[in-house]
Amino acid sequence: MKLFYHIGRYFMLLWIIVQKPEKASIYRRQIIVELDHLGLESLGIVAIISVFMGAVVTIQTAFNTDHPLLPIYAIGFATRQSIILEFSPTVISLILAGKVGSRIASEIGTMRVTEQIDALEIMGVNAAGYLILPKIVASMIINPFLVVASMFLGIFGGWLAAGVTGVVPLGNFVYGILFEFDPFDVFYALIKTVVFALIIASVSGYFGFYTRGGALQVGHSSTRAVVFSSIYIIIFNLILTQLLLV
């Protein structure tokens, strides 16, 4: 029963969030601030993880596809497909759920327990809309850019690993990267990313907004935001894959 209570309250919160803003210009300014906080500040960790994961995927693929019938360029091809279809949109979104989700939940949760949200509501501000909507919009705008950057950096990491370790000749690796490239794969990855961004920002915002108590409960909200965002990302990954690729 508690699950239905949370689902109902989550959708009621979403309804409040999408109410007409008091002043659009303030929301626009807030979106720009959030683009920086939630997006650009995540670029570093996305870049590091992407380069190393790309390198690892290349080496793993090379060592696990050592078969005379498999062409050597298949390593580049498999690396590209792994990164574009799954690693960049899904794994990076899971990482962002940890970094950005905990930030959103703890920021809003702290505002709740220190009565800052009450202060907004007393002023007549739609507190849920003001605090959560710019985060959702900013995440849905910036996360696709982060994922595209991750794709390039992941493939670059694979190329680097191929060059440094010599597990595959660079020419073959690049041929595999370009082999039968379908732009729809990137489109599919970006659709997933946008949905995951909505999940991360709204679920984390929900847990932050309904925090009750003190510092301990802010920590709980933050943890629950990460756990539930990650679970929903995995579930929606399966659903979207079924809908878009099959």
Added chain:
Amino acid sequence: MIRVENLSKSFDGQPVLRDVSLAFVQGKTNLIIGRSGSGKTVLMKCLVGLLEADSGQIWYDDRDFSSLGFRGRRLIRKELGMLFQGAALFDSMNVNDNILFPLNMFTNMSHKEKQQRVDFCLDRVDLQNVHHLYPSDLSGGMKKRVAIARAIAIKPRYLFCDEPNSGLDPPTAILIDKLISEITSELNITTVVNTHDMNSVMEIGDTVAFIHRGALWWTGSRKEILHTGNNELNQFVYATELMRTIKPETRP
């Protein structure tokens, strides 16, 4: 004027407010007093709509706040100012932006006019050159004064103060009390103050309502409070040695 009629509220079947009816007068500082856990904070939260009462009505002049929906209440809330116990300043904004916030959100004033209003409000609470400071840089008393400045920035009709001088040293507490009282008279607004501090009662209590075990136990003025025969109120009023020394029957 704010009127409360037969307000009741309970949590998990435990009554916290029982059929409370009282009125808060315009241009006066109206105090709600009572022991910790007596229900006065719940009453204030019901008044501003942060908690939903189980039954009863709340009237802001001739507008029935309790029957209004989300949008209707937002219109009335734009006329409210509130000073929270912990000040509730926005951590991410400096003092200037905290006071600018309601002006940016609800007025179409030019940038210059808004800045003049911020300067006026800060002057009014006797703070200068603090515009660039963040809440974490301020003392408890300064936070309360900035919160008052933010509350009066959009010229509210109703001002609510929840334990305005808790955690403050006596001179600063008196300063905050006087500020609230002066602003109430100057702007001719309806001010409701929640407190358990008898110094505040004696300093600024134009009207006083005593809440005990969730019920309205007594109403009167700060002069009358010293002469009441109400036992529970007397226990509250004369709880400290200082108050006992001025108890009327003990005077020579």
